[in-house]
Amino acid sequence: MRFAIQRLLLLCLIACPGVLVAQSVNVYSARHYDTDLQLYENFRKQTGIKVNLIEASSDALIQRIVNEGQYSPADVLITVDAGRLYRAEEAGVFSATESAVLNARVPEHFRHPDGLWYGLSKRARVIIYNKAAGKPDTLTRYQDLAKPEFKGQVCVRSSSNIYNISLLAGLIAHDGNEAAKAWAEGVVSNLKRRPQGNDTSNIRDVALGECRFSIVNTYYLARMIADGSDIGEKVGVIFPNQEDTGTHVNISGAGVLKYAPNRENAIKFIEFLTEPDAQYLFVEGNHEYPVVEGAKLTEAVKSLGEFREDDLDASVLGENQAAAVRIFDAAGWH
Numbered sequence: 027m028r029f030a031i032q033r034l035l036l037l038c039l040i041a042c043p044g045v046l047v048a049q050s051v052n053v054y055s056a057r058h059y060d061t062d063l064q065l066y067e068n069f070r071k072q073t074g075i076k077v078n079l080i081e082a083s084s085d086a087l088i089q090r091i092v093n094e095g096q097y098s099p100a101d102v103l104i105t106v107d108a109g110r111l112y113r114a115e116e117a118g119v120f121s122a123t124e125s126a127v128l129n130a131r132v133p134e135h136f137r138h139p140d141g142l143w144y145g146l147s148k149r150a151r152v153i154i155y156n157k158a159a160g161k162p163d164t165l166t167r168y169q170d171l172a173k174p175e176f177k178g179q180v181c182v183r184s185s186s187n188i189y190n191i192s193l194l195a196g197l198i199a200h201d202g203n204e205a206a207k208a209w210a211e212g213v214v215s216n217l218k219r220r221p222q223g224n225d226t227s228n229i230r231d232v233a234l235g236e237c238r239f240s241i242v243n244t245y246y247l248a249r250m251i252a253d254g255s256d257i258g259e260k261v262g263v264i265f266p267n268q269e270d271t272g273t274h275v276n277i278s279g280a281g282v283l284k285y286a287p288n289r290e291n292a293i294k295f296i297e298f299l300t301e302p303d304a305q306y307l308f309v310e311g312n313h314e315y316p317v318v319e320g321a322k323l324t325e326a327v328k329s330l331g332e333f334r335e336d337d338l339d340a341s342v343l344g345e346n347q348a349a350a351v352r353i354f355d356a357a358g359w360h
């Protein structure tokens with residue numbers, strides 16, 4: 027009898043691995059941080075569900091999921107920026123989910139109305155200035171960067187970058203297409219040089235006095251401060267639009283995929299990422315803001331100061347992407 031059971035088990039090991047193999051969830055992620063790996067390990071310890079990770083750029087992952095079609099092993103896509111979540115949504119890779127846990131934890135404007143995706147962390151896109159050159163009283167809004175008095179003082183990265191596209195998408199939502207176009211033209215006429223580099227190189231150039239102002243995501247600055255750089259002494263932050271719309275924020279987020287073979291595990295996994303400890307690992311790994319109210323911040327992030335954020339729906343940032351690209355092109359923001 028015992029022998030028969032052993033034989034049965036042995037046969038099953040070969041023939042029915044799905045029954046005996048440990049639970050897993052297959053994650054395609056466009057985020058590349060060591061702390062994210064720690065998150066996945068913590069999830070395994072807590073739930074017994076192993077995370078199988080594939081990392082690539084967001085566009086490459088979306089294309090891969092589309093190509094794999096109904097045979098895709100992917101359960102969850104994690105990506106960065108509402109604009110990219112929108113691209114994934116448009117490609118039809120997500121499926122609607124119902125989760126009371128996620129609906130309670132993730133603010134409504136940071137999740138898709140049908141549960142196609144959920145925000146996990148937030149990033150603010152702010153104006154920075156060279157402290158030695160001083161902080162002008164006339165610069166408190168994104169719109170002010172288009173004022174003629176700042177001619178030749180602004181440096182910024184290319185308009186092909188999704189962070190700029192999403193920022194303009196937000197301005198379109200608040201001010202309309204015409205005003206957004208006038209703003210982009212005004213900023214272009216204030217540029218010191220052709221748009222170039224990334225947020226980090228523009229922060230360095232503002233610190234060096236090469237440029238007086240730039241527009242960057244807060245975590246690049248916080249990262250440099252956390253690494254012990256004296257950049258925080260040379261570069262100041264203006265959280266724009268505190269008296270009206272609030273500062274533009276964007277999200278990284280995750281959604282369950284249409285053909286997810288481990289759907290239940292996928293939902294559990296995203297729920298886990300919104301628990302307080304997991305939220306702090308997101309913050310610690312990249313100096314972003316937690317999407318769940320009340321989660322901790324790093325010292326470097328705290329040093330940037332508090333601010334009121336724009337509560338525009340992240341879906342709108344996605345919907346206005348195409349209009350934003352057209353405006354950047356028309357304005358000559360390369």
Ligand SMILES: [Fe+2]
Binds near residue numbers: 243
């Ligand atoms: Fe980034």
